[in-house]
Amino acid sequence: MASLPWSKALAATLAERQLSGRYRRLRTRSGEQGVSVIIDGKEMLSFCSNDYLGLAAHPTITKAFINAAETEGVGSGAAHLLSGHSYYHQQLEEALADFMGQQSVLLFSSGYQANLGVIDGLMSRGDVVIQDKLNHASLLDGGRLSAAKSWRYHHADMGSLQRRLRQTEDSGCRLVVTDGVFSMDGDLAPLQPLIQLTQKHQAALMVDDAHAIGVLGKHGRGSVEHWQVKAEHMPIVMGTLGKAFGTAGAFVAADKDVIETLIQQSRTFVYTTAQPAAVAAASLASLVLVRTENWRREKLQTLIEQFRKGAAELGLATMNSLTPIQPIMIGDDKKAIVIGQELESRGFLLGVIRTPTVPLGSARLRVTLSTNHTEQNIKQLLEALEDVICTSQ
Numbered sequence: 180m181a182s183l184p185w186s187k188a189l190a191a192t193l194a195e196r197q198l199s200g201r202y203r204r205l206r207t208r209s210g211e212q213g214v215s216v217i218i219d220g221k222e223m224l225s226f227c228s229n230d231y232l233g234l235a236a237h238p239t240i241t242k243a244f245i246n247a248a249e250t251e252g253v254g255s256g257a258a259h260l261l262s263g264h265s266y267y268h269q270q271l272e273e274a275l276a277d278f279m280g281q282q283s284v285l286l287f288s289s290g291y292q293a294n295l296g297v298i299d300g301l302m303s304r305g306d307v308v309i310q311d312k313l314n315h316a317s318l319l320d321g322g323r324l325s326a327a328k329s330w331r332y333h334h335a336d337m338g339s340l341q342r343r344l345r346q347t348e349d350s351g352c353r354l355v356v357t358d359g360v361f362s363m364d365g366d367l368a369p370l371q372p373l374i375q376l377t378q379k380h381q382a383a384l385m386v387d388d389a390h391a392i393g394v395l396g397k398h399g400r401g402s403v404e405h406w407q408v409k410a411e412h413m414p415i416v417m418g419t420l421g422k423a424f425g426t427a428g429a430f431v432a433a434d435k436d437v438i439e440t441l442i443q444q445s446r447t448f449v450y451t452t453a454q455p456a457a458v459a460a461a462s463l464a465s466l467v468l469v470r471t472e473n474w475r476r477e478k479l480q481t482l483i484e485q486f487r488k489g490a491a492e493l494g495l496a497t498m499n500s501l502t503p504i505q506p507i508m509i510g511d512d513k514k515a516i517v518i519g520q521e522l523e524s525r526g527f528l529l530g531v532i533r534t535p536t537v538p539l540g541s542a543r544l545r546v547t548l549s550t551n552h553t554e555q556n557i558k559q560l561l562e563a564l565e566d567v568i569c570t571s572q
């Protein structure tokens with residue numbers, strides 16, 4: 180291996196990545212996910228999980244997982260279409276369909292797979308996928324996997340989308356795809372205008388609600404609840420279970436025919452082992468808490484407001500986000516890394532997001548808030564940001 184010219188090329192690319200400050204490194208957590216985490220042996224105050232409702236280590240959910248593992252074992256042992264589809268998977272699909280107010284739901288082992296599976300499973304040669312420019316990587320990859328043509332429109336720009344819809348009028352099926360909450364900016368897709376425009380042009384609409392399910396809407400039904408979408412206008416919704424739900428996996432909610440089609444031809448559904456049944460049992464327990472414990476969303480909203488108010492007072496460059504994703508724009512990649520390291524040495528863990536995840540020159544700190552944070556935690560973070568960002572400039 181080491182003697183192949185190829186391995187020299189790899190080493191050179193890695194060295195280049197390191198120089199440009201784009202090198203990614205793994206860190207190891209011990210103990211549960213939460214507000215206070217132990218990373219590489221050091222206790223940190225974390226603002227970088229997607230455990231928005233603080234359910235990742237909730238005792239009721241953990242108990243449901245253990246109980247199911249005791250009766251079902253661990254491995255599901257096969258794909259859903261063979262013998263891997265358990266009673267818990269079936270129950271969870273029914274409960275999620277009821278929760279979302281849609282005809283059917285299909286589980287996937289991850290959100291990444293669900294996104295690939297929907298786009299590849301529904302779209303064929305001659306069809307067109309039209310995506311918001313800032314969509315999640317897994318949606319863009321879905322477009323790459325599918326035989327359909329891929330187009331993009333400017334972020335949340337309905338004029339730009341309308342031009343794309345006019346340009347593709349002679350194509351086969353058209354699917355417009357958007358994040359419900361954009362993962363690196365925290366802003367919302369304008370769902371009502373998207374629904375109107377896609378209906379006018381007879382295109383289908385898909386919403387990736389990874390960051391909205393459980394968080395937006397009074398009962399946590401995500402974008403469709405937040406924007407009060409009527410039953411007859413429901414888009415295809417992809418929701419993940421590894422974020423606000425605190426478990427793992429993902430689901431797609433849609434009309435029966437869409438779901439049946441995915442069961443037939445979605446490669447990331449057909450050719451993969453079903454998630455362990457105990458994970459589905461845990462998600463079922465989580466769904467009860469997500470649906471009923473509105474106080475989790477209310478408290479999260481209070482923390483978001485506290486953070487935004489404090490950040491504005493410090494003159495930090497926050498973005499137009501009302502969600503628990505609160506980026507602070509820094510700009511330069513290396514500067515963002517230095518700030519991230521300085522915060523880390525003070526015991527604060529934040530996402531440092533840089534190119535290629537976001538466009539060059541828009542590196543940012545990505546603060547994510549959780550119901551389990553306290554007012555005091557937010558105050559501590561703001562003080563650290565003041566010290567590290569404001570006084571160093």
Ligand SMILES: *Cc1c(COP(=O)(O)O)cnc(C)c1O
Binds near residue numbers: 294390419420
């Ligand atoms: C996290 C995320 C996904 C992927 O979901 P996983 O279950 O983590 O694979 C898809 N889309 C968006 C917008 C996400 O943030």
